[in-house]
Amino acid sequence: MTDKAKQAASSKGLLQSEDLYRYILETSVYPREPEPLKKIRDVTADHPWAMMGTAPDAGQLMAMLLRLVNAKKTIEIGVFTGYSLLLTALTIPEDGQITAIDVNRETYEIGLPIIKKAGVDHKINFIESEALSVLDQLLKYSENEGSFDYAFVDADKDNYCNYHERLMKLLKVGGIAVYDNTLWGGTVAVPEEQVPDHFRGSSRQAILDLNRSLADDPRVQLSHVALGDGITICRRIF
Numbered sequence: 734m735t736d737k738a739k740q741a742a743s744s745k746g747l748l749q750s751e752d753l754y755r756y757i758l759e760t761s762v763y764p765r766e767p768e769p770l771k772k773i774r775d776v777t778a779d780h781p782w783a784m785m786g787t788a789p790d791a792g793q794l795m796a797m798l799l800r801l802v803n804a805k806k807t808i809e810i811g812v813f814t815g816y817s818l819l820l821t822a823l824t825i826p827e828d829g830q831i832t833a834i835d836v837n838r839e840t841y842e843i844g845l846p847i848i849k850k851a852g853v854d855h856k857i858n859f860i861e862s863e864a865l866s867v868l869d870q871l872l873k874y875s876e877n878e879g880s881f882d883y884a885f886v887d888a889d890k891d892n893y894c895n896y897h898e899r900l901m902k903l904l905k906v907g908g909i910a911v912y913d914n915t916l917w918g919g920t921v922a923v924p925e926e927q928v929p930d931h932f933r934g935s936s937r938q939a940i941l942d943l944n945r946s947l948a949d950d951p952r953v954q955l956s957h958v959a960l961g962d963g964i965t966i967c968r969r970i971f
């Protein structure tokens with residue numbers, strides 16, 4: 734995605750109205766955003782991939798979901814500089830634990846000083862690895878099955894369906910998985926030939942495949958929300 738396209742996309746959100754998106758952020762999101770999260774957003778803003786950071790309005794809903802399920806044991810796939818990881822760590826209880834997975838430790842270390850200063854780094858087990866092998870490793874121990882309260886998936890889109898199959902075993906019944914980017918800049922609703930170049934490719938197809946697969950999955954209750962770049966909330970029902 735080119736920087737110009739990202740900038741244009743991020744300034745309006747899926748609402749495609751800068752004024753409405755700014756109203757939500759300035760009225761309800763920024764005034765309540767914890768200072769450490771503001772700091773992570775600031776240090777991330779200058780990063781070339783800043784667009785990948787979790788949108789603060791989506792983050793606000795995710796924090797609500799964490800509280801609603803009383804999440805204590807969670808998974809994060811795709812950390813980047815740590816915005817969603819920090820919001821999770823600030824939300825779960827003192828003895829809560831997050832298994833946070835990313836192939837890139839370097840970007841995590843951009844946010845880590847802020848996470849440490851917020852006093853929540855003890856809740857985080859950061860694993861520098863491809864996520865799929867970590868999930869398979871977790872499943873080798875029966876005590877991990879059905880033991881996680883919440884998972885946030887925001888990494889390589891091509892693996893989302895593979896992550897879902899593992900998370901359906903790792904999450905407790907009643908546990909929640911949240912998938913990011915499930916509207917892929919709105920292009921999931923655009924005929925392939927009209928999709929702008931920077932949205933084309935395997936990630937978009939993987940999101941289309943995931944959306945179809947989740948819609949057909951009887952194991953989950955589903956809510957597909959037009960927030961940020963689209964997030965899909967799945968609650969395991971059996």
Ligand SMILES: C[S@@+](CC[C@H](N)C(=O)[O-])C[C@H]1O[C@@H](n2cnc3c(N)ncnc32)[C@H](O)[C@@H]1O
Nearest residue numbers: 785786787811813816817835836863864888889
């Ligand atoms: C969109 S960013 C995550 C944004 C993050 N949730 C936040 O709030 O800022 C995606 C991240 O997934 C990581 N990633 C990509 N492929 C991965 C894989 N196969 N396993 C683990 N992490 C991966 C990338 O290194 C990148 O940091």
Ligand SMILES: O=c1cc(-c2ccc(O)c(O)c2)oc2c(O)c(O)ccc12
Nearest residue numbers: 734784785786887888889890914936962
């Ligand atoms: O342009 C993007 C690209 C990606 C992305 C693609 C392949 C990967 O392997 C990966 O880890 C991330 O993720 C995004 C994202 O998550 C956003 O929220 C906004 C934009 C993007």
